[in-house]
Amino acid sequence: xxxxxxxxxxxxxxxxxxxxxxxxxxxxxxxxxxxxxxxxxxxxxxxxxxxxxxxxxxxxxxxxxxxxxxxxxxxxxxxxxxxxxxxxxxxxxxxxxxxxxxxxxxxxxxxxxxxxxxxxxxxxxxxxxxxxxxxxxxxxxxxxxxxxxxxxxxxxxxxxxxxxxxxxxxxxxxxxxxxxxxxxxxxxxxxxxxxxxxxxxxxxx
Amino acid sequence: xxxxxxxxxxxxxxxxxxxxxxxxxxxxxxxxxxxxxxxxxxxxxxxxxxxxxxxxxxxxxxxxxxxxxxxxxxxxxxxxxxxxxxxxxxxxxxxxxxxxxxxxxxxxxxxxxxxxxxxxxxxxxxxxxxxxxxxxxxxxxxxxxxxxxxxxxxxxxxxxxxxxxxxxxxxxxx
Numbered sequence: 223x224x225x226x227x228x229x230x231x232x233x234x235x236x237x238x239x240x241x242x243x244x245x246x247x248x249x250x251x252x253x254x255x256x257x258x259x260x261x262x263x264x265x266x267x268x269x270x271x272x273x274x275x276x277x278x279x280x281x282x283x284x285x286x287x288x289x290x291x292x293x294x295x296x297x298x299x300x301x302x303x304x305x306x307x308x309x310x311x312x313x314x315x316x317x318x319x320x321x322x323x324x325x326x327x328x329x330x331x332x333x334x335x336x337x338x339x340x341x342x343x344x345x346x347x348x349x350x351x352x353x354x355x356x357x358x359x360x361x362x363x364x365x366x367x368x369x370x371x372x373x374x375x376x377x378x379x380x381x382x383x384x385x386x387x388x389x390x391x392x393x394x395x396x397x398x399x400x401x402x403x404x405x406x407x408x409x410x411x412x413x414x415x416x417x418x419x420x421x422x423x424x425x426x427x
Numbered sequence: 428x429x430x431x432x433x434x435x436x437x438x439x440x441x442x443x444x445x446x447x448x449x450x451x452x453x454x455x456x457x458x459x460x461x462x463x464x465x466x467x468x469x470x471x472x473x474x475x476x477x478x479x480x481x482x483x484x485x486x487x488x489x490x491x492x493x494x495x496x497x498x499x500x501x502x503x504x505x506x507x508x509x510x511x512x513x514x515x516x517x518x519x520x521x522x523x524x525x526x527x528x529x530x531x532x533x534x535x536x537x538x539x540x541x542x543x544x545x546x547x548x549x550x551x552x553x554x555x556x557x558x559x560x561x562x563x564x565x566x567x568x569x570x571x572x573x574x575x576x577x578x579x580x581x582x583x584x585x586x587x588x589x590x591x592x593x594x595x596x597x598x599x600x601x
Contacts, residue, residue: 300526306526313589348481352479383529383530391525394526
């Protein structure tokens with residue numbers, strides 16, 4: 223073999239080795255990512271989302287993810303002194319439910335107050351009654367609210383205002399949960415009613 | 428027996444009907460209030476309304492349109508009302524899906540020959556420490572203080588909690 227030929231073979235070998243390495247690396251990466259990603263069915267991911275949590279209803283009775291299971295639900299986080307986004311969102315859910323007709327009662331609407339210092343359970347009950355459709359009003363201790371906010375990935379932050387008062391920054395999305403308590407998507411504040419209705423229809427389908 | 432029942436029903440009807448009529452009227456009457464305009468200097472306040480509240484709420488939002496016909500900008504500095512301990516000027520914003528409400532420092536600027544809408548999702552006045560719930564169909568007075576125009580007392584028509592505008596909007600049906 224000429225020196226030129228030997229060089230060509232060596233180059234070829236290096237390229238082949240590189241190719242093998244690349245394939246191996248890709249394989250490892252794929253295997254690794256598969257290992258890290260949640261088990262194939264999305265439902266197990268959904269089951270991890272949101273729960274477990276424990277809250278109290280308007281009568282002070284304990285409500286958990288298991289209590290709510292059995293019927294799909296749309297859950298929203300807010301506070302009664304929120305003059306704008308909260309009543310708008312709840313009124314919208316009430317309106318969408320009405321548009322679904324009889325099927326509208328196939329899901330629960332749940333409002334969680336993240337302001338337990340101000341919103342007593344019974345007061346949350348009378349607040350949700352204003353919307354003219356059954357809404358489950360819940361709250362909990364600070365620790366319980368931290369737990370559910372983490373579970374749903376909801377941002378909640380108390381912000382002091384003048385005079386020792388405060389307001390609460392919070393995520394305004396509505397979370398849709400199946401009858402098994404699995405995450406089924408969100409309804410966004412700015413989303414068109416038509417899209418929201420389709421999502422609710424899928425949820426109760 | 429049926430006659431007695433019938434007579435009783437008629438008596439009830441006679442007694443109740445005027446009361447019902449008055450109730451219906453009083454429920455309807457305050458609504459046009461939102462269409463009323465209040466003026467001082469170059470400033471006109473119109474389409475003023477507030478959201479109904481429940482007793483435990485203690486806070487409620489008020490909305491209106493403020494128009495400045497003058498050649499110089501004005502500023503809504505503060506508001507007061509007999510129905511609440513305090514009235515604050517606020518702005519609401521949505522940022523990355525998060526609702527934030529903040530007091531407006533230094534008041535709300537009303538541009539010359541322009542208007543500012545206090546509406547859901549933007550500026551509002553916030554009743555804090557409500558002495559009584561805001562009930563739909565009623566109206567509540569608010570005195571607004573402007574840097575140039577002075578004070579204007581407007582009445583805010585209380586709309587259902589789901590309302591999105593002075594007429595209750597299509598969101599307000601129950």
